Amino acid sequence: MPNGPSNAAKSLPAYQVGSGRKGFDLAAIDPGAKPFSCGDREGDRKALDALALELDALQNLFYADRRFKLLVVLQGLDTSGKDGTIRAVFAQTSPLGVHTFAWKVPTEHERDHDYLWRIHRQVPAAGEVMIFNRSHYEDVLVPVVNRWIGADETKRRYAQINDFERLLAETGTVIAKFMLHISKDEQRERLQQRLDDPAKHWKFSLGDLDVRKQWDAYQDAYQQAIAATGTRWAPWTIVPADSKLHRNLMVASVIKDLLLGLKLRYPTGERSLDGIRIE
Amino acid sequence: MPNGPSNAAKSLPAYQVGSGRKGFDLAAIDPGAKPFSCGDREGDRKALDALALELDALQNLFYADRRFKLLVVLQGLDTSGKDGTIRAVFAQTSPLGVHTFAWKVPTEHERDHDYLWRIHRQVPAAGEVMIFNRSHYEDVLVPVVNRWIGADETKRRYAQINDFERLLAETGTVIAKFMLHISKDEQRERLQQRLDDPAKHWKFSLGDLDVRKQWDAYQDAYQQAIAATGTRWAPWTIVPADSKLHRNLMVASVIKDLLLGLKLRYPTGERSLDGIRIE
Numbered sequence: 001m002p003n004g005p006s007n008a009a010k011s012l013p014a015y016q017v018g019s020g021r022k023g024f025d026l027a028a029i030d031p032g033a034k035p036f037s038c039g040d041r042e043g044d045r046k047a048l049d050a051l052a053l054e055l056d057a058l059q060n061l062f063y064a065d066r067r068f069k070l071l072v073v074l075q076g077l078d079t080s081g082k083d084g085t086i087r088a089v090f091a092q093t094s095p096l097g098v099h100t101f102a103w104k105v106p107t108e109h110e111r112d113h114d115y116l117w118r119i120h121r122q123v124p125a126a127g128e129v130m131i132f133n134r135s136h137y138e139d140v141l142v143p144v145v146n147r148w149i150g151a152d153e154t155k156r157r158y159a160q161i162n163d164f165e166r167l168l169a170e171t172g173t174v175i176a177k178f179m180l181h182i183s184k185d186e187q188r189e190r191l192q193q194r195l196d197d198p199a200k201h202w203k204f205s206l207g208d209l210d211v212r213k214q215w216d217a218y219q220d221a222y223q224q225a226i227a228a229t230g231t232r233w234a235p236w237t238i239v240p241a242d243s244k245l246h247r248n249l250m251v252a253s254v255i256k257d258l259l260l261g262l263k264l265r266y267p268t269g270e271r272s273l274d275g276i277r278i279e
Numbered sequence: 280m281p282n283g284p285s286n287a288a289k290s291l292p293a294y295q296v297g298s299g300r301k302g303f304d305l306a307a308i309d310p311g312a313k314p315f316s317c318g319d320r321e322g323d324r325k326a327l328d329a330l331a332l333e334l335d336a337l338q339n340l341f342y343a344d345r346r347f348k349l350l351v352v353l354q355g356l357d358t359s360g361k362d363g364t365i366r367a368v369f370a371q372t373s374p375l376g377v378h379t380f381a382w383k384v385p386t387e388h389e390r391d392h393d394y395l396w397r398i399h400r401q402v403p404a405a406g407e408v409m410i411f412n413r414s415h416y417e418d419v420l421v422p423v424v425n426r427w428i429g430a431d432e433t434k435r436r437y438a439q440i441n442d443f444e445r446l447l448a449e450t451g452t453v454i455a456k457f458m459l460h461i462s463k464d465e466q467r468e469r470l471q472q473r474l475d476d477p478a479k480h481w482k483f484s485l486g487d488l489d490v491r492k493q494w495d496a497y498q499d500a501y502q503q504a505i506a507a508t509g510t511r512w513a514p515w516t517i518v519p520a521d522s523k524l525h526r527n528l529m530v531a532s533v534i535k536d537l538l539l540g541l542k543l544r545y546p547t548g549e550r551s552l553d554g555i556r557i558e
Contacts, residue, residue: 112405116399120399121400123392123396125392126391160446166442170439
């Protein structure tokens with residue numbers, strides 16, 4: 001028997017950053033690691049298929065239960081696979097209860113408000129799953145790397161984000177934040193593929209090359225942001241993502257276990273429904 | 280010479296609750312007091328007219344400056360004069376930069392989110408003045424008085440509100456919260472007027488009488504909420520409001536001084552505009 005996710009889950013703490021985690025070191029995590037793999041590609045593929053089906057059933061229950069909201073945050077550098085993760089992990093779920101939002105550079109109207117204003121508008125409602133493709137974490141990455149904000153403002157934003165996420169958590173939102181962690185070599189290959197394949201040109205922009213030049217600064221900014229905002233109520237999971245299959249397997253598995261932990265239930269029907277026979 | 284607002288402002292600390300204020304006692308503030316009055320009705324009326332004009336000029340400058348946002352929160356029991364205050368204080372300002380929002384019982388869609396979700400959507404943008412007629416404070420008044428939430432949840436909400444307002448303040452929002460403080464006798468007269476005057480029937484509902492029966496519980500809930508959420512970044516001002524004229528004078532004066540304190544300025548024109556002559 002291949003390792004199921006429940007065995008893999010034992011290795012999860014090494015990849016999670018919650019409250020009180022001292023000495024988190026992003027550089028020490030190997031983007032090529034496969035802690036959630038059974039060691040066999042075919043086995044992993046089957047496990048992922050099974051997970052996608054389980055997630056569909058759980059999401060259905062989540063929608064009916066309506067006691068919780070689920071916010072999934074996907075962060076990662078260009079080509080780290082945010083789109084692909086969403087497609088694979090939520091392959092079987094109904095769009096009725098699963099929503100995604102891909103965050104872009106803020107508009108002028110959005111910039112006239114605090115940076116969490118547009119984020120708060122899009123958080124999930126009761127029974128909903130919302131997946132953020134990028135998020136408010138861009139506001140403590142891009143401006144930090146480009147030195148538009150200093151250390152004081154960066155720390156202030158970490159605190160604001162923690163307060164904001166605490167509000168969400170205390171009002172019923174389960175928050176799962178994933179950093180898709182790829183190596184610089186893997187990014188080179190993926191960018192090159194985008195250049196070489198006309199069907200992938202739409203995903204490439206020359207700006208990606210400038211961002212690639214800031215590789216070390218982004219690793220630093222992620223390191224700082226994750227250490228500062230990995231909390232009890234909104235932990236980060238670092239996902240080794242050089243293997244797409246492993247990345248999908250790990251994200252799906254973590255979300256499944258999170259949903260299982262909620263002890264979801266179908267709401268009990270009204271008493272007055274008892275004994276009714278449809279004629 | 281009658282006292283101008285600048286003299287009156289000296290008495291303001293006795294009516295304000297910011298950080299570190301210990302022993303705040305709502306019951307000790309006389310709703311019939313007139314600390315901002317010059318002692319003469321005609322003089323007060325003239326002062327208010329002058330203030331409304333000054334507020335128009337300041338709001339114009341505020342709109343052009345665009346470094347700040349202004350959020351004015353008006354709270355108070357039924358008939359305390361929230362509508363009338365808005366009409367009188369902002370009598371001269373342009374609706375271009377001054378917006379109001381009258382909060383009602385949340386809809387089902389709103390209740391599917393945290394209680395600050397709908398509030399955050401309506402906060403002012405850069406250069407805007409937003410006046411809340413009622414606010415998120417209803418969420419620590421109505422459920423407390425009706426015992427829908429316990430002491431722990433109430434305290435959690437105070438902290439959530441303080442965090443939320445700190446985010447707004449740290450991102451450029453000036454927050455002024457006013458509690459319009461009337462006596463139980465004054466409320467009786469105003470409710471009776473609404474019953475006696477067909478033109479005021481639309482403002483009366485039988486529910487108002489039930490709320491009146493909870494008078495003491497509401498005074499308690501206001502006392503607790505104001506003590507817990509009067510902060511450095513979002514202080515409360517208790518406005519003795521049995522006199523409508525005094526209420527308007529005090530609110531207008533506090534907002535004027537707040538705006539003056541911001542050292543507003545017109546943005547400097549672009550250099551390239553220098554020397555251009557329109558022909």
